[in-house]
Amino acid sequence: MPQSRSSSLSSSNPANAPQVRHLKALGDDTWKNKVEKVNAEFFHLTYGTIVAQLCEEYAGDYARVNGELFQIGYNLGVRLIEDFLARTALPRCDTFLKTSEVVSKCAFKIFLNLTPEVAHWNAARDSFDLVFGENPLAEHVELPPGASGQLWFSNVLCGVLRGALEMVQLDCDVEFVSDTLRGDMSTDIRVKLNKVLRDEIPAGED
Amino acid sequence: MTVYSFWIFDRHCNCVFDREWTIPSEARSGTLNSRQNDDTAKLLYGMLFSLQSITNKIADPAMGANNVQCITMGNFRVHAFKTASGLWFLLLTDFKQQNYSQVLQHLYSEVYVKYVVHNWLSPVDFAFTSDETQGQGFRKIHNRRFVAAVESVLQPMLV
Amino acid sequence: MSQASVPGVANDGTGAVSQQRQYELEQEAMPKLNRTVFQMVLNEIIPMAYAVEVSKTVQKDETGEVAMGSLSLESTVPGDDNTAARRMRSSVMAVYNLAKLAEEDEDKYNSVLKRIESLGTSIGSKISDMLIFAKNPSISFKNMDLLSVMKFICRDVWKHVFGKQIDNLKTNHRGTFYLIDLDYAPIQDFTVEPSVLEEQLSEEDLQIYELKLVEPFLQFPVGIIKGVLHSLGHPLDKVVCLATYADKPKEKSKVGGFPKGINFHVQITNN
Numbered sequence: 103m104p105q106s107r108s109s110s111l112s113s114s115n116p117a118n119a120p121q122v123r124h125l126k127a128l129g130d131d132t133w134k135n136k137v138e139k140v141n142a143e144f145f146h147l148t149y150g151t152i153v154a155q156l157c158e159e160y161a162g163d164y165a166r167v168n169g170e171l172f173q174i175g176y177n178l179g180v181r182l183i184e185d186f187l188a189r190t191a192l193p194r195c196d197t198f199l200k201t202s203e204v205v206s207k208c209a210f211k212i213f214l215n216l217t218p219e220v221a222h223w224n225a226a227r228d229s230f231d232l233v234f235g236e237n238p239l240a241e242h243v244e245l246p247p248g249a250s251g252q253l254w255f256s257n258v259l260c261g262v263l264r265g266a267l268e269m270v271q272l273d274c275d276v277e278f279v280s281d282t283l284r285g286d287m288s289t290d291i292r293v294k295l296n297k298v299l300r301d302e303i304p305a306g307e308d
Numbered sequence: 309m310t311v312y313s314f315w316i317f318d319r320h321c322n323c324v325f326d327r328e329w330t331i332p333s334e335a336r337s338g339t340l341n342s343r344q345n346d347d348t349a350k351l352l353y354g355m356l357f358s359l360q361s362i363t364n365k366i367a368d369p370a371m372g373a374n375n376v377q378c379i380t381m382g383n384f385r386v387h388a389f390k391t392a393s394g395l396w397f398l399l400l401t402d403f404k405q406q407n408y409s410q411v412l413q414h415l416y417s418e419v420y421v422k423y424v425v426h427n428w429l430s431p432v433d434f435a436f437t438s439d440e441t442q443g444q445g446f447r448k449i450h451n452r453r454f455v456a457a458v459e460s461v462l463q464p465m466l467v
Numbered sequence: 468m469s470q471a472s473v474p475g476v477a478n479d480g481t482g483a484v485s486q487q488r489q490y491e492l493e494q495e496a497m498p499k500l501n502r503t504v505f506q507m508v509l510n511e512i513i514p515m516a517y518a519v520e521v522s523k524t525v526q527k528d529e530t531g532e533v534a535m536g537s538l539s540l541e542s543t544v545p546g547d548d549n550t551a552a553r554r555m556r557s558s559v560m561a562v563y564n565l566a567k568l569a570e571e572d573e574d575k576y577n578s579v580l581k582r583i584e585s586l587g588t589s590i591g592s593k594i595s596d597m598l599i600f601a602k603n604p605s606i607s608f609k610n611m612d613l614l615s616v617m618k619f620i621c622r623d624v625w626k627h628v629f630g631k632q633i634d635n636l637k638t639n640h641r642g643t644f645y646l647i648d649l650d651y652a653p654i655q656d657f658t659v660e661p662s663v664l665e666e667q668l669s670e671e672d673l674q675i676y677e678l679k680l681v682e683p684f685l686q687f688p689v690g691i692i693k694g695v696l697h698s699l700g701h702p703l704d705k706v707v708c709l710a711t712y713a714d715k716p717k718e719k720s721k722v723g724g725f726p727k728g729i730n731f732h733v734q735i736t737n738n
Contacts, residue, residue, distance in 0.1 A: 155582075
């Protein structure tokens with residue numbers, strides 16, 4: 103399905119406002135009424151334990167830990183996307199701007215009860231950042247010495263986004279660019295669209 | 309309302325599930341993931357694919373998603389539901405009921421998501437290598453609880 | 468006005484009820500997230516535990532892909548969707564890994580199960596600490612006897628972690644307990660997918676194989692139980708916990724759930 107680009111990509115464009123409000127309402131309503139909930143702290147401690155165990159197993163090879171966290175996220179993302187689409191019945195986004203809104207206002211809301219800000223669009227309008235204040239998965243976490251500068255604690259989120267977006271034909275690079283755990287001002291995930299994947303066609307059709 | 313058959317196609321143009329009731333009111337009749345249906349599956353997919361391509365060419369993209377929903381033939385109807393993740397759910401039925409989109413969405417969210425997506429013993433991708441993409445795949449969803457759930461949703465609609 | 472009440476002790480009724488209500492309100496106000504996500508992460512621990520085991524004992528090839536021996540699928544695919552093709556295989560590999568794990572030699576198998584259990588133990592003991600800290604007025608943690616600890620696991624821990632309580636608790640009052648969960652939540656939708664197998668198995672063999680595939684998943688709640696016991700004064704080396712499958716009585720089982728329940732046999736050696 104061809105992806106068109108709307109001419110104005112700013113969130114404040116009035117033409118987009120009703121769509122954005124609708125997405126926010128969808129996210130909020132689904133979270134409120136259709137989701138079984140668990141205390142976030144249990145999830146945070148579970149995830150923190152997984153990260154700690156990986157750090158121990160890989161004996162300080164943080165690149166490998168980041169990779170493992172990304173892979174876990176990817177495996178989760180390719181499944182979560184179906185759960186998400188079944189809950190929301192959303193179609194494919196016709197602009198990357200819409201994608202950013204769906205991700206920040208619906209997906210993060212429905213799954214983690216968070217609504218990161220979308221910011222730092224680049225000039226080509228094919229890259230945006232999801233901005234969290236504190237690291238969303240790292241309550242009361244202190245990085246082990248030596249990890250700061252190398253470990254991306256919540257790298258699972260990048261894998262999830264990469265996997266989920268790929269299933270809707272968006273080939274994106276997703277990575278952390280800052281982390282409050284490292285002493286940065288905010289926790290930012292950069293989502294960059296490499297290309298829109300063409301839908302497969304039966305062999306011999308083209 | 310009579311349901312004649314149910315098909316699922318994935319993002320690799322492969323038929324990953326088919327159930328056909330050859331004797332309409334006989335629940336136990338028919339085929340399940342049968343190789344006999346391979347040709348029919350390819351034709352069905354080809355038809356969907358062509359119609360969808362034409363739709364995309366003539367429709368205004370600004371109007372949003374424009375998936376094929378219903379194709380009416382002389383003697384039966386094809387109801388289609390496409391997910392943003394590239395899955396097609398199809399029902400072939402008679403004319404008694406106008407709209408099957410709720411049934412199809414139910415099959416997606418309560419059967420496929422439950423027994424395939426939330427099932428760690430099942431892959432969510434049935435093309436294991438690149439040779440199995442672009443309609444060249446052959447693997448189907450055989451897991452027994454998925455099959456049983458499809459039966460229990462669609463059996464009441466066989467008569 | 469009721470006098471100041473001792474935490475956890477019911478006195479004139481009014482004080483205890485309002486404390487309970489206050490605890491409930493505090494719990495409701497705590498930040499939450501989607502239980503589906505939590506459960507999926509718990510499940511992903513199992514293929515991850517195997518992947519870690521393999522990657523610690525296998526060399527990486529030059530492209531950075533981890534070779535998987537007989538399960539190695541194509542590592543290079545012609546065409547411009549190279550990255551997509553590689554990723555496709557990895558999500559299928561997670562399922563292959565479970566099959567491969569079931570066939571591993573004893574040492575490797577046990578090593579993976581140990582890893583899963585130890586994650587469960589760490590998480591169990593931390594969750595236990597967290598629940599103790601939350602000061603639920605209807606639970607008294609001071610001088611908790613063993614039976615009360617087991618009840619705490621069956622009701623509170625299980626409810627928080629798995630969304631439901633243990634169905635049945637049996638004991639011989641001499642340090643042996645059986646905790647039976649007829650519908651262990653994380654595995655409820657699991658079913659073996661025959662198309663992943665290389666050979667055709669009979670329906671009966673498929674079901675046996677399915678139970679084998681799911682076995683590693685049971686080490687996680689085993690770890691949870693041991694972790695909670697550890698946090699409440701029963702060291703790991705004094706506790707034995709084994710999970711086996713339990714038949715579901717027809718009347719009690721949820722229609723269409725996983726065919727077996729889980730029986731956790733816990734034995735605590737006296738200190």
